[in-house]
Amino acid sequence: MSDEVGKIKIGLEVHCQLTSLATKLFCSSPADYRERPPNTNICPVCIGTPGSLPALNRKAVYYATMVALALNFKLSDRMLFFRKNYFYPDMSKNFQITQYDRAGGVPFATDGYIHLDSGKKIRLGRMQLEEDPAKLSYDGTIDSSTKTFVDYNRAGVALIEIVTEPDLKSPREAREFLNKLTSIVEHLGVSDLGLEGSVRCDANISLAGGRRVEVKNISSFKEVERALSFEMTRQKSLTSKGISIAQETRHWDDVRRITISLRVKEEEQDYRYFPEADLVPVVLSKGFIKDVKSDMPELPKERERRFQQEYNLSGETAQVLVKEKGLADFFEDSAKYSKNAREAGSWLAVDLQAFLNEAGKELADLEITPKHIAELVDMVSNAEVSRGAAKTIFLEMLKTSKMPRSIAEEKGLKVIADSKFVEDVTEKVFKENPKAVQDAVKDEKAINFLLGQIMRATRGRVDPAVANRIVREKLSAVKSSE
Amino acid sequence: MVSRILETPVWEVVDSIAHEEVTAEEYTAATLERIKKVEPKVHAYIAVIEEPSLTKAREIDKKIKRNENTGRLAGLPIAIKDNICVKDVKTTCASRTLENFVAPYNATVIERILSEDGLIIGKTNLDEFAMGTSTEYSYFGPTRNPWDTSRVPGGSSGGSAAAVAGFEASLALGSDTGGSVRSPASFCSIVGLKPTYGAVSRYGLVSFANSLEQIGPFARDVRSCALLMDCIDGYDARDSTSSNRVLGQFTDCFDESTSGLRIGVPREFFEEGVQEAVLKTVWGVIHRLEELGLKYKETSLPMIKYALPAYYIIAMSEASSNLARYDGLRYGFRVPDRSLNWNDVFSKNRRQGFGAEVRRRIMLGTYALSAGYFDQYYLKAQKIRTLIKRNFDAAFKKFDILLAPSMPVLPFRMGERLKDPLALYMCDIDTVPANLAGIPSISIPGGVYQGLPVGVQVMAPPFREDILFRAGQLIEESTKIDKTVGEFTYV
Numbered sequence: 001m002s003d004e005v006g007k008i009k010i011g012l013e014v015h016c017q018l019t020s021l022a023t024k025l026f027c028s029s030p031a032d033y034r035e036r037p038p039n040t041n042i043c044p045v046c047i048g049t050p051g052s053l054p055a056l057n058r059k060a061v062y063y064a065t066m067v068a069l070a071l072n073f074k075l076s077d078r079m080l081f082f083r084k085n086y087f088y089p090d091m092s093k094n095f096q097i098t099q100y101d102r103a104g105g106v107p108f109a110t111d112g113y114i115h116l117d118s119g120k121k122i123r124l125g126r127m128q129l130e131e132d133p134a135k136l137s138y139d140g141t142i143d144s145s146t147k148t149f150v151d152y153n154r155a156g157v158a159l160i161e162i163v164t165e166p167d168l169k170s171p172r173e174a175r176e177f178l179n180k181l182t183s184i185v186e187h188l189g190v191s192d193l194g195l196e197g198s199v200r201c202d203a204n205i206s207l208a209g210g211r212r213v214e215v216k217n218i219s220s221f222k223e224v225e226r227a228l229s230f231e232m233t234r235q236k237s238l239t240s241k242g243i244s245i246a247q248e249t250r251h252w253d254d255v256r257r258i259t260i261s262l263r264v265k266e267e268e269q270d271y272r273y274f275p276e277a278d279l280v281p282v283v284l285s286k287g288f289i290k291d292v293k294s295d296m297p298e299l300p301k302e303r304e305r306r307f308q309q310e311y312n313l314s315g316e317t318a319q320v321l322v323k324e325k326g327l328a329d330f331f332e333d334s335a336k337y338s339k340n341a342r343e344a345g346s347w348l349a350v351d352l353q354a355f356l357n358e359a360g361k362e363l364a365d366l367e368i369t370p371k372h373i374a375e376l377v378d379m380v381s382n383a384e385v386s387r388g389a390a391k392t393i394f395l396e397m398l399k400t401s402k403m404p405r406s407i408a409e410e411k412g413l414k415v416i417a418d419s420k421f422v423e424d425v426t427e428k429v430f431k432e433n434p435k436a437v438q439d440a441v442k443d444e445k446a447i448n449f450l451l452g453q454i455m456r457a458t459r460g461r462v463d464p465a466v467a468n469r470i471v472r473e474k475l476s477a478v479k480s481s482e
Numbered sequence: 483m484v485s486r487i488l489e490t491p492v493w494e495v496v497d498s499i500a501h502e503e504v505t506a507e508e509y510t511a512a513t514l515e516r517i518k519k520v521e522p523k524v525h526a527y528i529a530v531i532e533e534p535s536l537t538k539a540r541e542i543d544k545k546i547k548r549n550e551n552t553g554r555l556a557g558l559p560i561a562i563k564d565n566i567c568v569k570d571v572k573t574t575c576a577s578r579t580l581e582n583f584v585a586p587y588n589a590t591v592i593e594r595i596l597s598e599d600g601l602i603i604g605k606t607n608l609d610e611f612a613m614g615t616s617t618e619y620s621y622f623g624p625t626r627n628p629w630d631t632s633r634v635p636g637g638s639s640g641g642s643a644a645a646v647a648g649f650e651a652s653l654a655l656g657s658d659t660g661g662s663v664r665s666p667a668s669f670c671s672i673v674g675l676k677p678t679y680g681a682v683s684r685y686g687l688v689s690f691a692n693s694l695e696q697i698g699p700f701a702r703d704v705r706s707c708a709l710l711m712d713c714i715d716g717y718d719a720r721d722s723t724s725s726n727r728v729l730g731q732f733t734d735c736f737d738e739s740t741s742g743l744r745i746g747v748p749r750e751f752f753e754e755g756v757q758e759a760v761l762k763t764v765w766g767v768i769h770r771l772e773e774l775g776l777k778y779k780e781t782s783l784p785m786i787k788y789a790l791p792a793y794y795i796i797a798m799s800e801a802s803s804n805l806a807r808y809d810g811l812r813y814g815f816r817v818p819d820r821s822l823n824w825n826d827v828f829s830k831n832r833r834q835g836f837g838a839e840v841r842r843r844i845m846l847g848t849y850a851l852s853a854g855y856f857d858q859y860y861l862k863a864q865k866i867r868t869l870i871k872r873n874f875d876a877a878f879k880k881f882d883i884l885l886a887p888s889m890p891v892l893p894f895r896m897g898e899r900l901k902d903p904l905a906l907y908m909c910d911i912d913t914v915p916a917n918l919a920g921i922p923s924i925s926i927p928g929g930v931y932q933g934l935p936v937g938v939q940v941m942a943p944p945f946r947e948d949i950l951f952r953a954g955q956l957i958e959e960s961t962k963i964d965k966t967v968g969e970f971t972y973v
Contacts (some may be wrong), residue, residue, distance in 0.1 A: 087809065092812070272802075272853075277692045
């Protein structure tokens with residue numbers, strides 16, 4: 001396995017909308033275009049009406065600066081926009097306003113990086129700010145449709161593009177990288193990546209000695225690992241048959257879960273990049289950058305450290321919790337309502353993750369609240385339920401969203417600390433197991449069998465401490481009577 | 483006979499209307515009357531806005547009667563070049579592709595004119611997408627020079643200039659990318675200003691070459707030109723290139739003295755292909771200024787000899803991108819054939835929607851921006867542009883204004899230069915430097931040679947339009963050209 005892994009090179013191009021902006025990148029149309037009738041969220045600027053001019057959304061520059069700083073990028077001292085010229089029906093002006101790193105242009109930022117959990121550094125070549133094109137849809141599928149519909153509601157929404165170096169060595173690493181990136185972006189509060197279409201990814205993948213294949217149309221991070229795995233297998237099986245891999249662009253079909261060839265041996269398209277004279281260069285002053293820095297919210301790495309100190313979490317638990325901002329927030333709320341934050345952390349980082357993985361769900365799909373977790377944690381801490389019972393309650397809670405205490409009552413899972421009841425049960429167990437009683441009198445270790453029988457008889461509802469005390473009392477009574 | 487009121491300087495007419503010596507309605511009606519008479523011979527307009535203008539004029543009269551405040555342009559019929567958007571009115575750019583395009587919004591300059599109670603009397607003819615120097619490249623047919631209808635009015639804002647020169651409008655707006663205001667101002671013997679890049683908002687001006695062009699005012703006299711400039715200039719958040727510098731009231735600048743104004747005469751503007759009649763007239767103006775006590779000195783801006791090719795490379799490159807949006811998908815001309823794929827549809831729409839000159843410039847611009855040619859054309863042209871700016875910076879350390887011909891030639895005959903695009907491009911040789919440098923430049927009537935107007939061009943440092951107006955008024959007073967001279971204006 002490790003041998004194969006070393007041979008793959010993956011580079012990603014991630015496009016992420018700045019969904020927290022109120023307006024589009026170059027006009028005052030709302031940035032929130034979702035669920036509106038087609039072509040109603042538009043203005044002369046974003047549909048390229050003759051005579052209209054772009055005006056830069058300053059807040060977008062502010063957000064992009066935040067992202068760049070959080071990803072350890074070096075910011076360019078001034079911001080320039082370029083036109084990328086090409087004809088396509090989703091382009092209102094038949095050019096895209098973007099940034100460029102040649103011909104006198106500078107990207108928004110260069111040379112960033114993200115560390116994976118293993119400590120491995122993934123280099124980020126550049127980051128740029130650009131406008132989203134319109135959305136095309138078809139009558140049926142892309143190859144059979146005789147009509148193309150254009151919806152400009154999305155046209156002009158602010159996008160940041162982040163390009164990695166080919167440092168990723170496996171689909172799994174790609175997935176981990178994207179999770180880290182997502183968590184950082186979400187912690188910054190610049191984008192809600194849970195929104196449909198808010199994030200898109202193109203991947204370049206090549207085997208050692210092979211040509212580079214670009215996979216487009218990966219519309220969610222979850223799909224990335226799948227698409228890359230498919231592509232890796234495809235390339236390997238071709239190579240093993242002695243067929244050389246063509247340099248091409250492939251399309252990820254997320255229904256059939258395969259990649260299809262779009263353009264073989266693509267001739268280098270000439271985008272005729274040149275400066276966008278309608279926008280003046282923006283200088284990112286030291287004062288501005290200082291302001292952004294001082295406004296930066298807590299990032300996942302810092303939060304992980306704080307979780308360990310403030311809530312006494314293990315490093316591992318803290319690391320799992322900050323992988324998703326939603327989970328980390330959920331944890332902090334749970335910790336607020338409960339007496340034992342460490343316990344809450346463990347439920348969320350271990351038991352909840354196991355459930356989600358198995359069910360193929362996300363936290364957001366569940367209807368439980370931090371109060372559910374807090375109540376369960378407190379029940380265990382107060383010895384109201386045994387640990388075993390708590391697991392049963394936990395799973396039931398995730399499925400039904402009922403509060404843990406009412407589940408415990410319904411199912412009769414509450415711990416019984418009533419001595420009289422425990423004594424009666426012990427009496428019965430002693431009668432049924434005379435041999436074990438004799439053993440236990442001689443050998444301390446044999447007590448566990450008796451305790452186990454008591455638990456079994458009560459389906460784990462007896463407070464273990466109470467049972468232990470009563471068994472020992474009774475044993476010493478037996479001993480002295482002999 | 484041009485009615486007396488039409489011959490009154492426009493800045494005085496505003497007062498007459500305000501003091502109820504003449505009503506806005508009468509003045510507008512007189513203008514419309516004049517348009518009816520003159521248009522068949524001149525064809526300055528693509529569309530005349532008749533009834534709405536009269537209605538607006540009546541409203542202004544009512545306002546005046548009620549003693550309400552009125553704007554600085556109250557009751558003046560103003561003609562607008564048809565590449566500037568006026569809400570709910572067709573903005574054709576004299577192109578087939580926009581033949582039926584109705585602008586959904588007002589350009590910033592239009593908002594400002596309307597807020598000063600100006601009347602939009604019509605949309606004027608131009609070379610398609612402002613690409614030309616003679617107003618012959620219009621989908622709707624050419625405009626003729628009111629001084630001699632066998633000749634061109636200059637261009638590309640030929641319709642606006644002809645409308646003002648022929649008393650078909652009080653004032654007009656044009657756009658100047660490489661001389662398109664100054665060229666027709668010169669050929670039609672009126673005043674035309676290309677403002678400093680960034681002085682007037684371009685929002686609503688259909689882009690041809692966006693790093694070069696500005697909207698500029700036309701008038702029959704300098705003071706009226708300053709009045710219109712006062713009303714349209716200033717910062718606009720919708721145009722990122724507009725300057726937030728506070729510009730003074732240019733109508734107030736005439737009180738200041740012009741004595742001691744240092745005049746530079748840049749040799750390069752008097753060289754290649756400048757006709758004898760033009761040289762004589764321009765030097766005549768220089769000598770009259772000298773008689774008035776001003777000093778001039780000849781000087782040299784050596785990089786100017788590369789200005790024309792640099793200009794055409796930059797303008798065509800930008801045009802190839804700016805005009806890419808005319809694919810017929812969202813608006814504009816569309817071939818009826820529905821069976822084609824989008825690529826073929828785009829190609830056909832563009833081939834049939836654009837005229838030959840526009841297609842030529844798009845092709846050349848696309849070529850200049852292409853990989854392998856970009857460095858040797860576009861980037862080199864930008865370098866020359868920087869050097870030209872430096873030449874001007876240096877010159878303006880020594881001089882307050884630079885004086886030169888506006889056009890190297892007299893108004894030429896219709897069709898004379900259509901067969902040779904290069905000969906037509908050569909006409910821009912003296913106007914393009916100001917666009918490349920972003921400096922303000924004005925064309926003032928300098929004289930009439932055998933019945934044909936010659937304009938004098940005055941250039942100043944950025945945002946010093948005030949000096950241009952003062953110098954312009956001095957030239958105006960010293961030449962005393964009778965604006966009603968010529969067989970045409972007596973019609």
